[in-house]
Each structure stands twice: as structure tokens, then as C-alpha cells.
Amino acid sequence: MTAAVSKPNNAIDAVGLTKIYGSGNTEVVAMRDATMHVSQGEVVALLGPSGSGKSTFLTSVGLINSPTCGQISIGGRLIQDGETAHVNLRSFRRQHIGFIFQKSNLIPFLSAVENIQIAMELNGESKRAARQRALTLMDYLGVADRADNLPSMLSGGQQQRVAVARAIANQPSVILADEPTAALDGHRGRQVMELFAKVAHEQGAGVIVVTHDHRALDVFDTIYEMEDGLLRQQSSHSLAAQSQAD
Amino acid sequence: MNLATKDIRHNLGRFALTAVGIGMLLMVVMGMGGIYRGVVEDATLLIDNVGADLWIVQRDTRGPFAELSRVSSNLVYRAKAIPGVQTSREFVYHTIQRQRGGTPVRIAVLGLSCPTDRGEWIPLTAGRPLGQAHFEMIVDRTLGMPVGEQLTLGKETYTVVGITSNMISSGGDGLAFFTIADAQAIQFETPGEAVRLERAARESRGEDFELAIQQPMILDNAFRPSAQLPGVARPQVSAVVVTLLHGTDVESVAETISGWGDVSVFTATEQRELLLKGSVEKVRRQIGLFRVLLTVIAAIIMALILYTLTLDKIHSIALLKLIGAPNSVILGLILQQALILGFVGYGIAYLLGQQLFPKFPRRVILADSDLLQLAAIVLGISVLSSFLGIWKAMKVSPNEALS
Ligand SMILES: Nc1ncnc2c1ncn2[C@@H]1O[C@H](COP(=O)(O)OP(=O)(O)OP(=O)(O)O)[C@@H](O)[C@H]1O
Ligand SMILES: [Mg+2]
Numbered sequence: 345m346t347a348a349v350s351k352p353n354n355a356i357d358a359v360g361l362t363k364i365y366g367s368g369n370t371e372v373v374a375m376r377d378a379t380m381h382v383s384q385g386e387v388v389a390l391l392g393p394s395g396s397g398k399s400t401f402l403t404s405v406g407l408i409n410s411p412t413c414g415q416i417s418i419g420g421r422l423i424q425d426g427e428t429a430h431v432n433l434r435s436f437r438r439q440h441i442g443f444i445f446q447k448s449n450l451i452p453f454l455s456a457v458e459n460i461q462i463a464m465e466l467n468g469e470s471k472r473a474a475r476q477r478a479l480t481l482m483d484y485l486g487v488a489d490r491a492d493n494l495p496s497m498l499s500g501g502q503q504q505r506v507a508v509a510r511a512i513a514n515q516p517s518v519i520l521a522d523e524p525t526a527a528l529d530g531h532r533g534r535q536v537m538e539l540f541a542k543v544a545h546e547q548g549a550g551v552i553v554v555t556h557d558h559r560a561l562d563v564f565d566t567i568y569e570m571e572d573g574l575l576r577q578q579s580s581h582s583l584a585a586q587s588q589a590d
Numbered sequence: 591m592n593l594a595t596k597d598i599r600h601n602l603g604r605f606a607l608t609a610v611g612i613g614m615l616l617m618v619v620m621g622m623g624g625i626y627r628g629v630v631e632d633a634t635l636l637i638d639n640v641g642a643d644l645w646i647v648q649r650d651t652r653g654p655f656a657e658l659s660r661v662s663s664n665l666v667y668r669a670k671a672i673p674g675v676q677t678s679r680e681f682v683y684h685t686i687q688r689q690r691g692g693t694p695v696r697i698a699v700l701g702l703s704c705p706t707d708r709g710e711w712i713p714l715t716a717g718r719p720l721g722q723a724h725f726e727m728i729v730d731r732t733l734g735m736p737v738g739e740q741l742t743l744g745k746e747t748y749t750v751v752g753i754t755s756n757m758i759s760s761g762g763d764g765l766a767f768f769t770i771a772d773a774q775a776i777q778f779e780t781p782g783e784a785v786r787l788e789r790a791a792r793e794s795r796g797e798d799f800e801l802a803i804q805q806p807m808i809l810d811n812a813f814r815p816s817a818q819l820p821g822v823a824r825p826q827v828s829a830v831v832v833t834l835l836h837g838t839d840v841e842s843v844a845e846t847i848s849g850w851g852d853v854s855v856f857t858a859t860e861q862r863e864l865l866l867k868g869s870v871e872k873v874r875r876q877i878g879l880f881r882v883l884l885t886v887i888a889a890i891i892m893a894l895i896l897y898t899l900t901l902d903k904i905h906s907i908a909l910l911k912l913i914g915a916p917n918s919v920i921l922g923l924i925l926q927q928a929l930i931l932g933f934v935g936y937g938i939a940y941l942l943g944q945q946l947f948p949k950f951p952r953r954v955i956l957a958d959s960d961l962l963q964l965a966a967i968v969l970g971i972s973v974l975s976s977f978l979g980i981w982k983a984m985k986v987s988p989n990e991a992l993s
Contacts, residue, residue, distance in 0.1 A: 399992070403989070403992065408912060408988050408989055408992075409989055434911060434914050434915075434916065434988075435914060435916065436914075437912070437913070437914040438913065438914020438915070439914070443912065443913070445991070445992055446992070449909070450909075451906045451909055451910070452600070452906060453593075453596050453597040453599075453600035453601070453903075453906065454591075454593075454596055458591060458596065461591060462591055462593075462910075462913075462915075463913050463914075465591055466913065466914060466915050466916075466919065467914075471591065494600070510913070
């Protein structure tokens with residue numbers, strides 16, 4: 345339906361993404377012709393019921409899970425066209441994309457601070473500088489006192505915050521978060537959302553956050569909703585209604 | 591940041607246990623190699639220590655270490671008469687199994703031609719060489735007899751006067767050194783009743799004998815020791831060992847002796863070869879094969895361990911891929927752990943072996959060349975066996991971090 349539109353000042357251009365899992369009898373169309381443009385500094389919320397395809401969309405945009413068809417451009421550059429990748433996805437992810445996933449985000453044998461450090465060290469940062477920045481981020485997220493603990497010794501919410509710190513550590517141009525605040529209380533959840541907004545505005549990153557937490561929707565610039573694999577943008581009217589309903 | 595050591599520290603107990611397991615396995619491999627060396631060394635030790643240039647044995651036999659060999663003891667004088675021969679000694683060697691304190695003990699009996707040879711060449715760890723012509727012995731440490739212990743063999747009682755170590759027969763039995771006369775007495779020891787029966791038989795044979803009928807006195811001879819009987823062979827020895835004067839051509843002396851119809855002659859090198867190719871060959875091959883088998887098993891077990899170690903980390907590996915870690919980082923993680931495991935295992939094997947091997951009934955010799963060879967093998971195994979894990983890690987998709 346849409347031609348591949350990508351503007352240089354867009355952080356993310358996902359055009360006509362379709363994902364079909366399996367084949368024949370077991371075929372599942374998890375995502376159907378999904379299109380989304382996120383400009384630099386924009387923070388997008390993605391809502392939708394369970395199984396609607398939110399994670400599928402996010403992992404496609406995050407270059408982890410190639411779509412069956414459709415194009416993904418990051419920073420105006422075509423990266424993925426259907427199942428064909430135009431760059432080394434792994435090193436592209438390392439440099440440009442920060443992730444927070446629904447669960448088990450951290451490497452169990454590394455301490456909290458090392459989990460953040462490793463992302464920066466892989467990106468060529470010196471050990472010292474990486475540790476310094478990791479501690480600063482942890483301090484900002486209120487988990488600095490847990491720096492040397494293993495993930496298994498952290499609460500779910502603390503783990504999520506460490507994952508947030510790791511996702512933004514390399515100052516990525518794209519941040520993708522799949523229910524990052526599910527394990528956090530209202531206040532902390534809001535704080536994390538505000539942090540995303542801050543990073544987006546300061547670094548010009550495009551941010552997509554899957555959330556069920558309607559209380560913090562006002563932080564977002566745009567709201568999309570997914571249902572049965574179909575993606576559509578919500579009008580600002582229904583947005584206000586939704587905020588009120590909570 | 592070194593991921594391999596971080597992971598090991600996180601799973602220290604498990605890793606240590608695995609390393610000990612691998613260490614013990616490698617210790618067995620190491621021990622097999624050491625036993626192999628020990629068998630070869632022990633087999634040739636006696637030949638080397640006796641220091642003979644030539645061994646004269648019964649015609650067409652392969653000498654006392656391979657089979658039963660009997661030569662007349664007067665062969666000593668025949669050999670001595672050959673130009674170039676420096677010394678010529680009787681050699682008596684046979685193995686006995688007796689009961690000592692309720693447990694069976696196998697002793698390789700070796701006769702020294704006292705008084706020229708009192709066993710001065712035997713390295714003693716305690717006591718002294720033989721001091722008298724009878725009833726003394728020097729024993730190997732493995733026989734477990736202290737100086738002063740008395741052992742009754744046949745009709746006589748022998749006292750331990752010296753202890754030596756690492757004097758083992760090719761069969762693995764400890765050596766005991768006696769004088770030739772004692773060694774023969776032990777070998778040909780006959781119970782009193784058997785002697786009496788033999789003398790009675792002799793007498794009755796003599797009664798039918800023409801000469802005895804004419805000269806009845808001749809029958810008295812029947813009751814004398816067989817050694818004193820006219821026309822009866824003297825007690826025999828296993829072999830005669832000969833040393834040559836410096837500068838004498840071994841081959842030419844051997845040539846001369848091989849002309850005698852009743853004996854065969856071997857040089858020390860030939861005797862060594864005979865032993866290695868003969869009596870210890872099967873043991874050697876058996877142990878060698880076992881060693882190869884154990885090495886293969888160690889490789890398979892290590893591969894499985896490294897594979898499961900990788901499986902345990904598969905989620906972390908997927909996560910690393912997800913955050914963009916290049917393959918080299920993941921490969922390094924697995925390979926380094928494999929090498930650390932191999933290295934630590936080898937160290938444990940070595941240290942454990944140092945403690946345990948001396949307690950083995952047979953000698954375990956850890957030669958430097960064998961240790962180096964094993965180290966190289968362990969290195970190879972570590973690298974090869976990590977391939978299975980690496981293959982698994984390369985195959986995992988970053989997606990798996992999400993489930
Ligand atoms: N690997 C897969 N193989 C087959 N089907 C899959 C796979 N992953 C997801 N699906 C299917 O695709 C559909 C969308 O799944 P997805 O995980 O994107 O939903 P979601 O919106 O993230 O749900 P939730 O809110 O529960 O996380 C579901 O019907 C799911 O069963
Ligand atoms: Mg999901």
C-alpha cells in the first residue's frame with residue numbers, strides 16, 4: 345500500500361511489515377502490513393491486547409526477528425528489506441539500538457554494573473570509562489547501591505532499571521522497550537517513562553515503548569494500538585478518553 | 591571484561607567439581623602412560639643393572655626372563671676361557687610364590703655368585719650387601735620386609751640384611767637377592783620325604799644293576815646327596831652372564847660362543863629386545879591401547895561437559911548476541927573456559943598423581959616427555975571438544991533471549 349517513505353530526520357521508518365510464523369495448518373499471521381514512522385526525539389507508546397503482535401513488531405524493528413516482508417529504515421537508511429539485511433545486523437544493533445525486553449534481560453553471571461558495562465565495552469568503550477558511565481546511569485535510576493550484586497539478588501523492578509540503563513548506555517538512536525515498567529510501581533514506572541522521553545529529546549533518539557500502564561500515557565508523543573496484527577495510530581481524542589478511564 | 595572467568599566465578603563450586611572430575615580422568619590417562627613406562631623400565635631394569643655384555647642361555651631358548659633356561663654351571667669356566675672375557679658369573683633366576691603372614695607373596699629369586707658378587711652393585715636404601723655365603727637376602731622394598739625379618743623357604747630360614755628399591759621383575763614381582771647356592775637350594779628344594787623316597791628308589795634300581803651285584807658297596811652311594819653322585823649332573827643354573835674386557839669386540843666373542851652346540855648367546859641389547867618383544871609385549875600393548883581408549887573417552891567426556899556448560903549459558907549467549915556481541919566474543923568465552931578446564935584438570939591430575947602413584951603396586955613413571963605429550967593432547971582435546979559447544983552457540987538465535 346505505501347511506498348518506502350523514509351525521511352533523513354526520522355529515527356525509525358517501518359513500512360508494510362508483515363510477519364507470518366509457521367506454514368500450512370500452523371500458519372500464524374502475527375503482524376499484517378504494519379507501518380510506523382518515528383521521528384528523532386519522538387516517544388511512541390504501543391498498546392494492545394496480549395497476542396496482538398506487539399513483541400513481533402518490536403523485535404522486527406529491533407532487527408532481531410526479520411519480517412516476512414516490509415522495509416525497516418533507521419536514521420533514513422534502509423537496513424532491512426523483507427528477509428534481506430543490508431548491514432551486519434549484530435554490529436548495527438550494538439551501535440544504534442537499545443533494548444529492554446519483557447523478561448530475563450540480564451546476564452546472570454555478571455553483576456548489575458557489569459551488565460551495563462559489557463554493552464559499552466562491546467562497543468569499544470574503555471573498561472574504566474564504561475564503568476564510570478554505568479555507575480552514573482545506575483545512580484540516576486536509583487540502583488547504584490546494587491551495582492555489585494548479581495541479577496538474581498535484585499528485585500524485578502531493580503532488574504528492569506538495570507536493563508534500562510544498559511539500553512541507553514551506548515546512546516542509541518533507537519530505543520525499544522517491551523513492557524519495561526511491568527515490574528515497577530506507578531512512581532518508578534513513570535520515572536522510567538520520563539527517562540525515555542528525556543533521552544529521546546536530548547539525544548534525538550526514536551523510542552517505542554510497549555505498555556499496559558495507561559497512567560503514564562501523557563509522557564508519550566504518539567500512541568499506536570495493535571490488534572490482531574494490525575497497527576494503527578490512535579487519535580488524540582481517544583487518547584484523552586483512555587487516560588481518563590484509568 | 592573477561593566473560594569466561596566471570597562465569598566460572600559465578601558457578602565456582604560446579605566448575606571446581608567438574609575440574610576435579612576431569613582431573614581424575616586425566617590422572618588415570620597419565621597413570622596409564624606412567625604404568626606403560628614402568629613396565630618397560632622394570633622389564634629392562636634387571637638386565638641393565640646386571641650389566642652383562644653377553645648372556646649365555648640354554649640352546650634355542652630365549653633366556654631366563656622369557657622361559658625356563660638351564661645350563662650347566664661349569665659353563666662359567668668354559669666362558670671364562672675365551673680371550674677377552676673379563677668375568678663370567680652364574681645367573682640363577684626364578685619366581686616363587688609363598689605365604690607370608692596369611693597373604694600370598696611373589697618373589698623373584700635372583701642368585702649372586704658370592705663371594706665375587708655380594709650385591710655391592712645393588713642400590714640399597716637400608717642395610718648392607720650380603721655378608722656370608724648362606725641364609726642372607728637383600729629384598730626389594732615392595733616385598734614389604736624390613737631388615738632383620740626372617741623368612742623360611744624350604745628347609746632353611748633366611749634373614750633380610752638389605753633393602754633395595756625399584757628392583758622389579760618383568761612380571762612386576764619384587765626381587766630378592768640370595769647367594770647362588772641359596773637360590774638353587776630354594777629352586778631345587780625337595781622335602782625330606784621326597785629325598786628318602788628317591789634314595790630308596792635309587793637303591794632298588796641299583797640292586798638290579800650288574801655293577802652293584804658285583805660290588806655291593808656301590809649301593810651306599812644311593813644315600814649320598816645327588817650332587818656327590820658320580821656321573822650325575824651338578825645342579826644347573828639359569829644362565830651365565832659374561833662381561834668383556836674393555837675394547838673387546840662383543841660380536842666376535844658371541845660368535846665363538848654360538849659355535850657351542852649346547853647354548854645360545856645374546857648380547858645385552860638383544861636380551862632387552864627379547865624382553866620387550868616377548869614377555870612384556872602383550873602387557874605393553876594392552877596398556878598402550880587402554881591409554882588410547884582413555885584419551886578418547888576423556889575427549890568425549892570433556893566435549894559433553896563443555897557442551898552442557900554451553901547449554902547452561904545459552905540464554906546468556908543469545909542475550910549477548912542480542913546486544914550485539916560479535917561471534918569472536920562468544921567463541922572466546924567457550925574456548926577460554928575449555929582451556930581453563932583443561933589446564934586446571936591437568937594440574938589436578940598431576941598433583942593427585944604425585945600423591946597417589948607412589949602407592950601403586952607397580953611402578954608408575956611420569957616421564958617429562960610423556961607429561962608434555964599429555965599436555966599437548968589435553969590442549970587438543972580442550973580445543974576440539976569445545977567445537978560442539980561453539981557450534982551450538984553459533985546456531986542459537988538472539989531471539990531465544992526473549993523466551
Ligand atoms: N516464534 C513464534 N512462532 C509461532 N508463533 C508465534 C511466535 N512468536 C509469536 N507468535 C504468535 O504471534 C502472535 C503475536 O505474538 P506477540 O508475542 O507479538 O504478541 P504480544 O502482543 O507481544 O503479546 P503479549 O502482550 O502477551 O506479550 C501470537 O499469536 C503468538 O502466538
Ligand atoms: Mg509481548
